[in-house]
Amino acid sequence: MNLHNPVDPELEKLEISLLLEGIFRQYGYDFRNYAYTSVKRRVTHRLQLEGFDTATRLLDGVLHDPEMFHRLLGDLVIPVTEMFRDPETFQAFRDGIVPELRKLPYARIWHAGCSTGEEPYSMAILLEEEGLLDKTRIYGTDISEGALEQAKDGVMPLERMQLYTQNYQASGGKRAFSEYYVSDHGLVLMKPFLRKNIVFARHNLVTDRSFNEFQVIFCRNVMIYFDTVLREHVHRLFYESLAVGGFLVLGNKESISFTPMAERYEVFDDANRIYRKVV
Template identity: 45%
Template sequence: MSEHIEDIEIQLLLDALYRHYHYDFRHYARASIKRRLLQARDKWGFDSISAIQSAVLHDETMLPQLLDFLTVQVSEMFRDPGYFRALREQVVPHLRTYPSLKVWVAGCSNGEELYSLAILFAEEGLAQRTIFYATDINPAALKAAQAGIYPMDRIRLFTENHQLSGGRSSLSDYYTANYDRAIFDKSLRERTVFSDHSLVTDAAFGEMHLISCRNVLIYFDRALQDRAVGLFGESLARGGFLGIGSKESLRFSNQAAAFAPFVREQKIYRRKSL
């Protein structure tokens, strides 16, 4: 099958997903979407992407499986420890000045970023004045984030990252080992609102003091990146902070003027007081 035909099939499938299920992947980076759809096609033994479209439209149980391919669920706790150290050492002193705090983890995936921030805020004495908002478009990911259960074989890496981030306690203080699983303490999410939210179609999400959305923008095309960054600007309190992924940048965004670099090397920005 020609690449041209595959590209047409992909566009038709994305249009169908939007029209029938209201999931909008039409402005995700096309190379990434194509790679993921080809993986789904091969795993399911279909002979074309059109076959995926037919299956998803006629069998709703296929939708969650397809969403798992199209949304990114790979992360780790305290990923890029320097980012969390910068939050701890340079952002937290500013956050301490507020009597109450709102933190949005956008694209929370299976919850690793949420629990990292919840632990950091607990160590810094800010947990009881903070409400966290954890959002994703994938219902299965939100369910996993709410459960807070991870394989024990990942805990060693999580622990190393936590220590490198300047952790003030032992990560083991926050989970219970149960055979091959680590179950994170319910207290870490007792002040968390889990919600379905799309950066593609939904509106601003409250007045936040910190938004952490890392390794999500790289999967969007330029127009959708601009929309998401604009949404973050609308959602942040004046002087609020935005953290993005190590391979991401606001430099070329049409919305860049609303932000000033705060910790440049860790991709932490501050909303300007306009």
């Protein structure tokens, strides 16, 4: 980080630890148990942009300048999302989970770490095509207020629609994808009927508790940034939030294996990282 002198790795780690502690105490965002290498890379990026040579100077800046903090926050919660991302997972949902949801009078689906809302809107489209949208409430939560505001508006860039259309078709989509949005001045607005059963709200997986009982929880490629202690904490949160017989859908690099909750699930679809709570 210091461009002029050799960096002491232990001192650097201490400074970043103090930075994360300061962020937590001042702003309530807890990154203290995020994977160190990922945090270090993002902090280094912010140091370069702000013209600082140490995390200690960055800490001083973010404590006294909320705008600087929000710039750093944008680095720490980089969203990686797209509609119908990993189409095979949505196809597996249609084939395997939808028949189970049909048996229920009502269902709640939680998309944890939903970023700007692409995944919840994808789910709304899928449920509409399967005749289940009216009896399902979709919850999209994220740590970032800015991402959630964008999600609530349902606005997306027009240039991404070609990719999203390909994903939709590969996921088993049954209509023309263009039926679900209107385009205007280089932007796309998702149609209002898709938004009516989606609730977007801020929720911090690190510090907040369960807020409802769910039949399905999606949390894909979020916990790869967490250390072991934090991953186990979040798995306990999800277990407490799932109804018996409910489904947990993880990212393709994640697994329930080797967590304290592993024996309380059965593997429903190993290829797509779908697990079912059995006890």
